[in-house]
Amino acid sequence: MINVAIVGVSGFTGLELVQILLHHSKFRINYVSNSTGGQSLAQIHPELHGVLDIAVSKTSIDDIADKSQLVFLAVPHQTAMSIVPKLLQKGLKVVDLSADYRLDVATYEAAYCAHTDKENLQNATYGLPEFYSKDIANTSLVANPGCYPTATLLGLMPFVSYIKPDTPIFIDAKSGVSGAGKKLNQTTAFMNMQENSFAYSPLTHRHGYEIEYILKNFTKKSYDINFVPHLLPISRGMLCSIYLQLDNKIDATKILTDYYNSQKFVRIRTNPPTIKDTAGTNFCDIFVALKGQNLFINTSIDNLSRGASSQAVVNANIMCGLDEGLGV
Ligand SMILES: NC(=O)c1ccc[n+]([C@@H]2O[C@H](COP(=O)([O-])OP(=O)(O)OC[C@H]3O[C@@H](n4cnc5c(N)ncnc54)[C@H](OP(=O)(O)O)[C@@H]3O)[C@@H](O)[C@H]2O)c1
Secondary structure, eight states, rough: EEEEEEEEETSSSHHHHHHHHTTOEEEEEEEESSSSSEHHHHHHHGGGGOOOOOEEEEOOOOHHHHHEEEEEOSOOTTTTHHHHHHHHHTTTTEEOOTTTTTSSSHHHHHHHHOOOOOOHHHOEEEEEEEHHHHHHHHHHHHEEOOHHHHHHHHGGGGGGGBTTOOEEEEEEEEEEEEGOOOOOOOOHHHHHHTTTOESSSSOOOOOOOHHHHHHHHHHSSEEEEEEEEEOSSSSSSSSEEEEEEBSSSOHHHHHHHHHHHOOOOEEEOOSSSTTTGGTTSSSSEEEEEEEEEEEOOOOOOOOEIIIIIIHHHHHHHHOOOOOTTTTT
16 A cells, blocks of 8 residues: 555545545555644544544644655645655655646746745646656656646647637636635625626636646647636536637547547547536546537536546556556
């Protein structure tokens, strides 16, 4: 068995990690922490009462290193970069669910804040397994992708070489409220969210930077990304509608089917997927439709699983030389 630690277990993705890892045949949860410690896991997450009796510690690098070989960081950005260098120095494998290691320094600092661990940022591997599995297998630090970038990139990648040059790509994306984390605020309060929906950070959201950066890194070309996220009055789930213009006529369904032929966590659909179709799973469902040379790509994922925790477990499996789908 490989002993694992979850740092940030008190949050939404932390709980999701526990629920996945409880069924994993090779990973054993041996250490969990949040910023304060002093409670049991069941006190924080009552659904785990009688399921996993373990104390939640205040994060200690020495204790993590004593007890585990692999660490999931389910903490906010900035917090992750203050922990990662110490974990790597102790020889641990790390999957970071935050944004801290997904971009280069210039892009990160434009979208987030000053970066304090530039060295490890250079060496981190972006954890989108369909594209980077060989690199993931050989790294100690995986930057787990953002939820919107996961749903967008999986839909877009098969078609990037067919896009008409100098035309914009529009991404209209919708997420359940858990995407914002557990911290209370007026926007996500029940009385604001119920029977309501709205765009936020249109064309300026941080995940737009990530989509543009990863696309450019992967294809060595620049794209005009126009990304608008929306909140839906549901707890979890994500739907992306992507609109672009093609250079030529193509058989989009065939291209998509061939592209993901050997990938078990991408499903090609003949009808637009719903949010419920992928709820609680690691699947990304993709549907495409064409009108002449205008292409519509529609993807569905669960933001807490494929958009965060189950994708993190897939990455950890690959890092440890296990079957990528183990426990997921
Ligand atoms: N939610 C999603 O759908 C989603 C999807 C993709 C990626 N992500 C990313 O994943 C990370 C976690 O997201 P989330 O939604 O789970 O956030 P969350 O619900 O706000 O939970 C974050 C947790 O981090 C803990 N934390 C803060 N500082 C810590 C420290 N020094 N040591 C240990 N724990 C610490 C907090 O614990 P206490 O406050 O209890 O101390 C909190 O429970 C974020 O970086 C987020 O951007 C989230």
